[in-house]
Ligand SMILES: NC(=O)C1=CN([C@@H]2O[C@H](COP(=O)(O)OP(=O)(O)OC[C@H]3O[C@@H](n4cnc5c(N)ncnc54)[C@H](OP(=O)(O)O)[C@@H]3O)[C@@H](O)[C@H]2O)C=CC1
């Protein structure tokens with residue numbers, strides 16, 4: 001498709017949080033979108049965005065230490081309160097789930113397409129959870145949303161950051177061989193817990209073998225993305241002292257017997273609609289297969305292909321389920337802000353932005 005004739009103005013809710021800052025960084029030079037409105041809590045509203053980001057313990061992107069350079073011209077925008085009227089047709093939400101639900105619903109009713117990272121609406125029957133390479137057809141669900149049917153806006157979501165990486169790693173196997181059951185053990189980065197995880201004192205020389213609600217979300221969101229309510233998905237989720245990048249140890253039972261070469265080929269040949277359409281944030285390959293014995297590792301692999309791919313390695317036959325492997329995904333790029341921006345590009349391509 002042709003790029004929009006002029007950049008589309010976008011609003012960003014939760015602009016000061018860990019995911020919001022990643023959005024602003026990724027939007028700085030985006031060819032289709034221009035960050036025009038930034039929204040945060042009442043404690044930040046009224047401040048220039050750059051000044052809010054410069055407050056002590058306010059900047060969370062370890063890979064770009066200067067907030068003003070990271071967000072560019074958006075530093076001059078004044079932070080709005082979430083009750084204020086927004087002009088932008090496209091709204092990205094990086095709000096905490098405790099406040100996101102009603103704010104996102106009101107904006108959709110007012111004609112905005114809301115692309116949300118929050119879990120608040122993910123499991124609503126008429127709200128799609130979309131991983132653009134895996135289930136782009138799910139965008140059709142918006143036609144069932146009352147606001148959309150009235151010619152107004154809609155809500156679309158990307159999954160939980162762990163689910164996003166799991167779905168990308170499983171999709172090639174499911175597509176090529178069929179998938180019957182999955183067990184996943186996760187080692188999740190500190191940035192997954194937002195500023196609560198990144199603020200000092202950071203977890204060190206320790207791990208936390210529990211993340212509230214995460215194992216349940218992995219089950220229900222994976223089933224919804226694959227449209228398979230029977231899929232068996234077991235999980236144990238842990239927090240480890242890595243800043244960015246969720247690492248998953250996956251065991252998968254396939255619907256038929258296959259050789260290792262076939263599995264590797266399924267990973268390496270997997271591609272999707274973002275690649276076919278040449279969307280600006282699409283990774284060259286959604287899944288990168290690594291042959292080195294100690295790959296993938298967060299520090300070496302999470303940023304490859306702009307942090308938008310899932311990295312798979314250590315593939316070997318399993319004693320309990322058919323195949324074991326390790327999958328790594330950048331949680332605030334592909335798992336959050338980058339995944340949302342890719343989804344918004346797909347929504348633009350489908351004509352879902354600017355109806356209201
Ligand atoms: N971190 C990750 O890897 C992932 C996170 N998510 C989801 O993304 C969302 C954001 O996460 P994260 O950035 O980590 O969270 P943070 O806690 O770092 O940031 C929360 C943001 O919400 C704003 N906010 C809080 N209360 C209000 C309010 N009443 N009105 C308007 N804005 C408000 C905060 O503004 P202020 O600074 O003014 O308080 C801040 O900008 C969450 O729903 C999370 O579950 C999803 C996938 C991955």
Ligand SMILES: N[C@@H](CC(=O)OP(=O)(O)O)C(=O)O
Nearest residue numbers: 117118119160161188192193
């Ligand atoms: N729970 C994830 C991040 C997150 O916020 O997930 P969700 O958007 O599903 O609440 C983590 O801790 O790494």
